[in-house]
């Protein structure tokens with residue numbers, strides 16, 4: 103299936119087995135044992151009541167829940183294995199069916215490298231608009247995360263200003279991680295309902311989805327849980343993301359870290375299914391290793407890449423879609439490290455067909471947005487996209503006729519077969535393949551071309567506008583939340 | 586005899602072994618060794634060694650954290666003895682540390698706490714999601730000279746300002762100094778909210794804290 107102005111990976115030829123079925127089972131059993139014996143913290147009155155009503159052992163004082171394996175397993179089975187993320191433009195609806203890898207932007211950045219001046223500064227609402235608009239035009243980006251924080255808007259309704267800004271500048275699906283309390287979640291749902299013409303239509307056309315972090319080790323955040331329950335009630339796809347990091351918020355060893363993160367996500371997901379059986383949910387993860395010298399969340403390095411590949415195997419085991427953190431880097435500017443970490447994390451998460459990849463555009467451990475980085479990340483995604491097609495072997499691709507035509511010696515430049523297939527070769531936008539002398543006179547590189555492309559896109563691209571009345575109604579909803 | 590004990594004490598801190606640290610501390614009391622000397626000639630040597638190794642990139646955070654915990658365990662055993670003698674270990678300052686209300690990011694704050702304790706500060710770590718009144722209340726209760734606040738969300742960093750405004754309203758600064766940190770915290774923000782200090786990492790936090798309590802040379 104192909105989408106309007108969206109490039110997704112599908113029907114892959116490459117495969118990778120990072121975990122055997124036996125190993126997955128071991129992690130699953132460890133997970134159930136953790137949930138039953140150690141417990142998971144659910145600091146939400148509503149969540150604890152749901153658990154209690156469903157036969158879990160609840161420690162109200164510590165807010166820790168211990169649950170028998172069969173309750174968890176039965177609940178998870180109720181989750182739909184496939185569904186769609188709707189978009190304002192139905193031609194951009196995304197299938198989460200295990201056969202599509204959809205790239206999103208990263209989210210919640212706090213600083214931006216200004217698109218014009220190149221200076222680093224605090225992020226604002228206009229950045230949210232600009233990024234959404236560029237993402238709308240960029241085929242590699244299939245959906246949005248709210249890329250940066252609109253820090254010039256009031257704290258209590260910030261997440262809503264951001265959502266409105268994205269919807270006004272793009273027709274693609276929006277997923278937010280900036281809505282993590284009941285008040286904002288309620289308003290966000292109302293806003294989404296405006297687009298599809300009613301709350302009852304959201305289940306059929308969820309133009310919004312929610313991502314909530316778990317609180318590793320083995321906990322959740324109260325506001326996030328309550329927001330997730332609200333979303334699940336109306337059929338808005340919701341996922342819990344674990345960021346358990348080796349040696350700080352999770353065990354140092356990767357298997358143990360996977361088990362801890364899995365326990366958080368699976369327990370949270372089970373809660374949503376117990377409350378609203380059949381609610382669309384997804385597994386989300388961005389596990390990594392901590393830096394042993396600073397404790398920093400690295401978001402890169404070999405452990406990170408392996409987690410990227412391992413997690414979809416777990417999500418497949420539970421038969422729910424996965425949203426996987428990729429493209430994270432500790433690099434301070436678009437450089438060798440950023441390219442390396444972006445490439446390997448994205449390759450590993452794609453080769454196992456993670457349904458959603460998050461996301462392009464960030465530097466400095468998910469803090470600084472760079473438009474150049476966004477464009478170059480998109481090129482990396484395109485390369486991985488091409489690689490995933492693998493090598494097609496058939497009569498046409500074996501090219502026997504032109505091999506005979508050319509014979510020993512000569513060249514293939516004049517062959518019809520070449521002309522027919524040449525556009526299948528990957529044409530990079532940002533790779534330097536010029537003569538040395540040309541580079542020598544200009545001394546420019548990918549970063550210059552990428553920022554030029556971003557500027558041009560921002561200047562030229564006109565997204566389909568959102569109905570003015572809807573905008574006004576959204577404004578009213580936002581006002582009602584502001585103090 | 587005591588030389589040998591001191592060596593073992595330093596070693597158990599280096600090994601991050603709280604059980605042995607407690608055992609040795611108890612033994613030193615039985616042997617009527619002076620508690621302050623036990624600390625300075627024994628356990629502290631281990632902490633300093635790990636600190637140096639960490640600075641050199643030879644030791645890592647988990648070793649530092651465990652050394653800190655073993656040290657704490659030993660001191661807890663010796664503290665009552667010190668009090669009996671009417672002596673107290675000289676601390677660089679008293680710090681109340683917390684992640685602000687609405688924010689559950691924990692690791693950065695905890696590391697700052699670990700480094701501050703390891704460097705000779707008395708630290709009360711209130712944990713995450715802490716409202717202004719709790720933070721200020723605790724600071725007054727223990728007569729703290731420093732409040733450290735962590736915030737990792739753009740929506741919660743405003744709480745740092747609230748605490749500072751409250752302190753100013755009560756006329757509690759400069760008696761209590763305030764330092765802040767966390768992912769969205771920039772120098773601009775620090776100036777804007779009139780915080781006394783800021784650091785991007787835990788090592789830097791120690792230096793800032795020392796400066797703020799007037800012990801920058803230690």
Ligand code: B12
Pocket residue numbers: 209210211212250251279280281282313314315316317318319323325326344345351396397398399466467468469687688689690691692693694696697732733734735736737738739740764765766767768769782783784785786787788790793
């Ligand atoms: C790990 C992580 C989490 C973990 C935290 C686990 C835990 N138990 O602590 C979890 C998964 C819980 C989490 C949750 C969320 N997170 Co988070 N998280 C991070 C991440 C990746 C790393 C933070 C970290 O642990 N770093 C490692 C430590 C060692 O570093 P540090 O915290 O910065 O601390 C150092 C310095 O800052 C300084 N310091 C810190 N505190 C202090 C205090 C003083 C006094 C001083 C002097 C110095 C100092 O010294 C420390 C040691 O070196 C950051 C991104 C980033 N790179 O910072 C996002 C990030 C902070 N999170 C973010 C978000 C949005 C969230 C959520 C809202 C997502 C959601 N929808 O659920 C929730 C928050 C829920 C809540 N109410 O708090 C955003 C915030 C930006 C924004 N726009 O507001 C960030 C920037 C990532 C992103 N772009 O999405 N998160």
